[in-house]
Amino acid sequence: MEIDLSPAADVPFSDFVALFNAAYRDYAVPLHMEAHAMQHLIERDNIDLACLAGGPPPEWSLVGVGMLARRRTQGWIGGLGVIPGFRGQGIGKRLMYALLDQAARNGLRGVQLEVIQGNIPAYTLYKKLGFWTERELLTVESTGNLPQVPASPFSLEGVSSGQALIYHSVFHPAPNPWQRQLESLYALRDSMNGVVIRLGEQVVAYAVGWFYREVIRWMDMACASDHSAALEALIVHLHQQNPEAQGSYINLPSNSPAWEVLRRLHYRVTVKQFEMHQRLAFPSADSAQSAQ
Numbered sequence: 001m002e003i004d005l006s007p008a009a010d011v012p013f014s015d016f017v018a019l020f021n022a023a024y025r026d027y028a029v030p031l032h033m034e035a036h037a038m039q040h041l042i043e044r045d046n047i048d049l050a051c052l053a054g055g056p057p058p059e060w061s062l063v064g065v066g067m068l069a070r071r072r073t074q075g076w077i078g079g080l081g082v083i084p085g086f087r088g089q090g091i092g093k094r095l096m097y098a099l100l101d102q103a104a105r106n107g108l109r110g111v112q113l114e115v116i117q118g119n120i121p122a123y124t125l126y127k128k129l130g131f132w133t134e135r136e137l138l139t140v141e142s143t144g145n146l147p148q149v150p151a152s153p154f155s156l157e158g159v160s161s162g163q164a165l166i167y168h169s170v171f172h173p174a175p176n177p178w179q180r181q182l183e184s185l186y187a188l189r190d191s192m193n194g195v196v197i198r199l200g201e202q203v204v205a206y207a208v209g210w211f212y213r214e215v216i217r218w219m220d221m222a223c224a225s226d227h228s229a230a231l232e233a234l235i236v237h238l239h240q241q242n243p244e245a246q247g248s249y250i251n252l253p254s255n256s257p258a259w260e261v262l263r264r265l266h267y268r269v270t271v272k273q274f275e276m277h278q279r280l281a282f283p284s285a286d287s288a289q290s291a292q
Helices: 013-024 035-044 091-105 120-128 161-171 182-187 228-241 257-264
Strands: 004-007 047-054 062-071 074-082 110-116 132-141 155-160 193-199 202-211 215-223 246-253 268-279
Touching: 004 091, 013 035, 013 047, 013 062, 013 074, 035 182, 047 091, 062 091, 074 091, 091 110, 091 120, 110 120, 132 257, 155 161, 155 228, 161 182, 161 193, 161 202, 161 215, 193 228, 202 228, 215 228, 215 257, 228 257, 246 257, 246 268
Parallel strands: 074 110, 215 246
Antiparallel strands: 004 047, 047 062, 062 074, 110 268, 132 246, 132 268, 155 193, 193 202, 202 215
8 A cells, every 4th residue: 555644734623533543543552533633632742744655546545643842952752553454564664764754853952752662563663763771761650558647747738739849940850741840730720729838837748639538649749858748748648538449540750669559559550651862963855755
């Protein structure tokens, strides 16, 4: 089958969403997006380019999709998928070349992405394209077996998520993954809950997410240096307030102080991903030929 690449804007948005869902239906962690959720993701994560792969008109048949997000001089591959039956034909490689070429033309200095451990074809492709593994990202969930912790000197205060996120840059010495960076979190501020922990008058830890009776979905948490006990007190307090809630956290760096605390509180890993990065050079005159 001859494959052409085209901008996603060339097709109805509903067709774009349907293609994304078809490409990710049998993914290691299956994804399904409604149109409104996809639009929200595009806005929240600063996705500004999507390209499609398909057969040429008039029998235009969509078989692959790739998305590129942009923040300042850094880009993020927000999705790359090919529908079953068309994989292993170099379509994903062509989509990646197109996205990376456009990223370089837009002046981006680097691009990052995530790939689930065990997705060998995708990981191999990204390595061949010059990506390296920066760190491991985890999806973790509570086991309902919180250990006993001693009484703490900390005080907890519920605040707006916007107020809690004031401490985002202060308490994160290393950048968060793309979808946990301040821009993405701030776009969710009107729907998320926030909480801070104080030692005396000083805020030493915070968390944002959705904290309900049946679910605690952490979107971000962090603490001041040497104050992991404050983060532990925060997590324990919210679980004690919501004893039936299942806690979960997606895209948590494995070297994060938050993971050390959650592990002590008997959270377990359910999914592992690699965060991969690539430095970009300006596109060469024959870059388009490389995608063939």
